[in-house]
Amino acid sequence: MRFVIIMLLVALAPIPAAAVNPSEVLADPVLEARAREISKDLRCLVCQNQSIDDSDASLARDLRVLVRERLTAGDSNEQVVAYVVSRYGDFVLLNPPFKGTTYVLWLAPAGIALIGIVAVVVFFRRRQGAAVAPAGLSTEEQDRLANLMEDEDR
Amino acid sequence: MRRLAYLVPLAVFAVVAVYLALGLGMDPRSLPSVLINKPVPEFALKPIKGYERGFTSEDLKGKISLVNIFGSWCIACRIEHPFLMELKKRGTIPIYGIDWREEDPIAGPKWLAQFGDPYTLIGDDPESKAAIAFGVTGAPETFIVDETGTIRYKQVGPITADVWEETLKPLIDELRRRSKAG
Numbered sequence: 001m002r003f004v005i006i007m008l009l010v011a012l013a014p015i016p017a018a019a020v021n022p023s024e025v026l027a028d029p030v031l032e033a034r035a036r037e038i039s040k041d042l043r044c045l046v047c048q049n050q051s052i053d054d055s056d057a058s059l060a061r062d063l064r065v066l067v068r069e070r071l072t073a074g075d076s077n078e079q080v081v082a083y084v085v086s087r088y089g090d091f092v093l094l095n096p097p098f099k100g101t102t103y104v105l106w107l108a109p110a111g112i113a114l115i116g117i118v119a120v121v122v123f124f125r126r127r128q129g130a131a132v133a134p135a136g137l138s139t140e141e142q143d144r145l146a147n148l149m150e151d152e153d154r
Numbered sequence: 155m156r157r158l159a160y161l162v163p164l165a166v167f168a169v170v171a172v173y174l175a176l177g178l179g180m181d182p183r184s185l186p187s188v189l190i191n192k193p194v195p196e197f198a199l200k201p202i203k204g205y206e207r208g209f210t211s212e213d214l215k216g217k218i219s220l221v222n223i224f225g226s227w228c229i230a231c232r233i234e235h236p237f238l239m240e241l242k243k244r245g246t247i248p249i250y251g252i253d254w255r256e257e258d259p260i261a262g263p264k265w266l267a268q269f270g271d272p273y274t275l276i277g278d279d280p281e282s283k284a285a286i287a288f289g290v291t292g293a294p295e296t297f298i299v300d301e302t303g304t305i306r307y308k309q310v311g312p313i314t315a316d317v318w319e320e321t322l323k324p325l326i327d328e329l330r331r332r333s334k335a336g
Binding site: 088 | 186187188189282283285286288291
């Protein structure tokens with residue numbers, strides 16, 4: 001029984017769903033690890049929200065092979081990424097760089113949060129101020145209220 | 155003045171709504187090419203099966219030309235193809251072909267034999283070497299390359315008569331005028 005349960009657990013265990021084909025894997029484990037690391041940050045241009053490491057698209061495959069060829073040829077990780085960016089633009093980076101064109105992207109969440117905080121602070125300050133102001137009705141208003149209540153009673 | 159402050163959220167919402175509405179109408183696949191006004195990448199492609207000459211970046215020097223990425227597997231290329239044949243007949247501009255990612259090396263030549271061959275030269279690119287160098291994301295894509303070997307425009311998707319008349323032809327005419335003046 002225990003054997004069956006163990007076998008079932010093994011069968012149902014999540015398998016990492018990388019799309020890398022055995023034939024693409026480099027013999028050198030260090031280079032291969034670097035290739036995997038680079039691939040995880042490069043966007044597949046066909047299925048745009050996957051990395052080339054995850055994608056089965058043929059263009060993603062060719063990009064994975066290209067990354068490995070460049071690494072084998074002696075490129076640094078940065079050089080490989082720079083080459084791909086020089087062909088496809090910053091869009092291929094799943095983690096967009098912080099620069100002129102992306103300031104809005106990176107700063108907008110913090111900016112909006114700041115506006116919210118300021119709004120909340122202003123709101124509570126005002127309410128406190130209002131609470132200190134003298135409450136209660138003027139004589140004129142009390143008269144009007146009394147009249148209204150009388151009307152109601154009738 | 156106090157009243158106007160209440161309109162601020164509405165104004166912010168309106169601005170965001172306008173941007174999102176514009177975003178809905180945009181095609182996320184049409185990426186601006188970073189290669190515009192850059193030199194063509196260097197490449198040397200072998201000929202496709204049954205052809206004698208391949209296609210290298212050197213072939214593009216000295217004239218304005220089109221570089222068209224196609225494949226026999228690509229349905230939009232099939233739609234575009236008759237118009238490329240028409241352009242060849244008119245003799246307006248040399249068209250160079252990159253036969254991209256054929257699983258079967260005979261598929262490209264067979265396709266051309268069946269529908270006609272509009273290309274001056276064709277290179278075989280089974281592993282996307284040139285395609286990646288050109289920043290290609292799908293087929294068909296067509297680049298306008300000027301006589302200095304500089305990429306001037308990238309057309310994503312098929313060239314139709316409309317695309318040709320409205321976008322490509324005016325651009326090519328302008329490039330020709332400029333190269334004559336220079």
